[in-house]
Amino acid sequence: MTKEESVSIARQLESGRKYAEARGWEVVGEFIDDGVSATVNRPEDRKGWAALLAAGKFDAVVIWKVDRLARRVLDFLHADEALQTRGAGLVAVEDPIDMTSPQGRAFAVMLAVFGEMEAEGIRARVRAARAHLIKDGRFVGGGIPYGYRSTENPDGPGRVLEKDPERIGWLGEAVRLAQHGETVNAIATWLTAQEAPLPVRRKARLDPENRAWNRQTVEQLLRNPILAGMTPHNPGRAKSDKRADPFAVVRDEHGAPVIDESLALLTYEEFEQLQHSLDSRDSPQARKRSERKPTSAFLSRAVLCDDCDVFLYRGTNQKQPVLYCPRCRQTIGRSRLDSHLVDRLLAERGDEPRAGSTVRERWDAAGANELIRREILLSQTATLRVRRGVIGRYFDSERVLLEWLPSALSVEKSERPDDALVVVMSA
Numbered sequence: 001m002t003k004e005e006s007v008s009i010a011r012q013l014e015s016g017r018k019y020a021e022a023r024g025w026e027v028v029g030e031f032i033d034d035g036v037s038a039t040v041n042r043p044e045d046r047k048g049w050a051a052l053l054a055a056g057k058f059d060a061v062v063i064w065k066v067d068r069l070a071r072r073v074l075d076f077l078h079a080d081e082a083l084q085t086r087g088a089g090l091v092a093v094e095d096p097i098d099m100t101s102p103q104g105r106a107f108a109v110m111l112a113v114f115g116e117m118e119a120e121g122i123r124a125r126v127r128a129a130r131a132h133l134i135k136d137g138r139f140v141g142g143g144i145p146y147g148y149r150s151t152e153n154p155d156g157p158g159r160v161l162e163k164d165p166e167r168i169g170w171l172g173e174a175v176r177l178a179q180h181g182e183t184v185n186a187i188a189t190w191l192t193a194q195e196a197p198l199p200v201r202r203k204a205r206l207d208p209e210n211r212a213w214n215r216q217t218v219e220q221l222l223r224n225p226i227l228a229g230m231t232p233h234n235p236g237r238a239k240s241d242k243r244a245d246p247f248a249v250v251r252d253e254h255g256a257p258v259i260d261e262s263l264a265l266l267t268y269e270e271f272e273q274l275q276h277s278l279d280s281r282d283s284p285q286a287r288k289r290s291e292r293k294p295t296s297a298f299l300s301r302a303v304l305c306d307d308c309d310v311f312l313y314r315g316t317n318q319k320q321p322v323l324y325c326p327r328c329r330q331t332i333g334r335s336r337l338d339s340h341l342v343d344r345l346l347a348e349r350g351d352e353p354r355a356g357s358t359v360r361e362r363w364d365a366a367g368a369n370e371l372i373r374r375e376i377l378l379s380q381t382a383t384l385r386v387r388r389g390v391i392g393r394y395f396d397s398e399r400v401l402l403e404w405l406p407s408a409l410s411v412e413k414s415e416r417p418d419d420a421l422v423v424v425m426s427a
């Protein structure tokens, strides 16, 4: 224990004692919890807390701050419940928390719930503001999709998207070929042979003599929700992740996609059908994926159904690997879910320490071993749940509720001190 930490723990204990004294309570015990384990473990898994619960009779537990005891509302409530069954309550020196009275308890629970709701509320407001701009037909930034261009908004401020007459015909042809079952490779070959103009940015950056289309570019076009007049929206995705999620689109307050008919080449149903046929296309890659993923143990007993609180099972749906809930039957496609989780794990948690090196190095060392990969993922997650999608089994990143454990890196940086628990008897 460093000197700084000892001072800090002493200060916590001292404050706890003063608090007890001010309320006329007698201190009957003091417990100290290891700081690092406290950030990652629920209170009931911590030594100090367990020792406290095993101790003799007491009426209240004084803690320094609530976030020292529990990082999540549920953990906090569990801790409180454990004390309640012993007829004791929790108070915090630094927070307006007093669980020793019914009013204090109701207030504390409200504070905790609002704290969690606030984060979700901010995300929802950003979504709503974007949806509003798009409903007005405004272009809200990001890359301009192939076949379109931005222009001054004739009805007000800002810019709007419109069809690009030079390219929209090629986009329409590519879509029609795909709808008739041509492979992405065949469409790329056809566009090259026809000397169809390439996407603007790509043409500028690359060798101007190179007129070849590739399958990635074509697949991106065919998967862009703009084909149905929708606006792609991938909140929280790493910038390096260029793969679009065809159903992560801007939605209105009722969850329905916001659609601009003037930009659409397909109806929503036609777009959905096109995505389905791209997903299940019998390319070697697709076939290999569907053979491999159903048996993949990577997400075995790892993802909870957000509605039912049970683990999702592995299975297949229309020959595609999926996870499904044995209770409510909600289903989510596996290929995109798996890569979404892996991308986020490596992008957001790659530098976290893991078994003497880092998550990223451990991941690379794990190779194709699904069980080790699973261990690495689960070692970082606090919450991994999936909620029902609007459109069947289709993957949508908004369906994935993923929270990481507190970062060990930030714990090291802030030199988080240990936690003191002062146990008191009321007078």
Ligand SMILES: [Zn+2]
Residues within 6 Å of the ligand: 305, 306, 307, 308, 309, 325, 326, 327, 328, 329, 330
């Ligand atoms: Zn369920």
